[in-house]
Amino acid sequence: MRELPLVSLFCSCLLPEPKEKSIKKPQGVVDLNLCIIKDMEVIELNKRTSGQAFEVFLRPPSFEGNHEFHPTIPPRRDPSLEEIKKKLDAAEERRKCQEAERLKQLAEKREHEREVAQKAIEEHNNFIKMAKEKLEQRMEANKGNREAHIAAMLERLQEKVRRSITRPELLKRMARSATSVEMCFLLLRSNVVRVHLLPLCFRTSTLRR
Secondary structure (H helix, E strand, C coil), X not given: CCCCCHHHHHHHHHCCCCCCCCCCCCCCCCCHHHEECCCEEEEECCCXXXXXXXXXXXXXXXXXXXCCCCCCCCCCCCCCHHHHHHHHHHHHHHHHHHHHHHHHHHHHHHHHHHHHHHHHHHHXXXXXXXXXXXXXXXXXXXXXXXXXXXXXXXXXXXXXXXHHCCHHHHHHHHHHCCCHHHHHHHHHHCCCCCHHHHHHHHHHHHHHX
């Protein structure tokens, strides 16, 4: 046993023994130091490379001694009329906000549908207008081609008629004519005989007489 110096013994006699401080505990709090776990079962689970797992089963704790447990439950306070009114007003305000939000979403949806329908109608009208313009242009082109084709056919027909009337046939017609005046008119109407041949016509009519 270690010997203590005399001074320490003297000081220990003069100093009073320290008293344990009493800690006030609030009501309704369970002191875990009073609980004694009598049984605990540990079961080892399958081992893995990442670690080891255990499963622990505990029995409910038992208290030794006559320590009474009085949990304190705060008394329930009945709400006042003013608080109830405030809650009702807040609920009504939330309901109005939700209803306004739904109406806003519905209006936006209808506006979007209306814009889509209007755009579809405009595209349909533009398609009809473009198709009509193309049809009119095609009809005008066909009409111009038809008129040009008819004019070309008439020109070819007139050319064919002019070529079919030869000079011997014209002379035969002139010989069959009764007077020189009719012969001159035939010559003038047909652009085949020139004007300097008119005296020959008069001479032929004189010989016939």
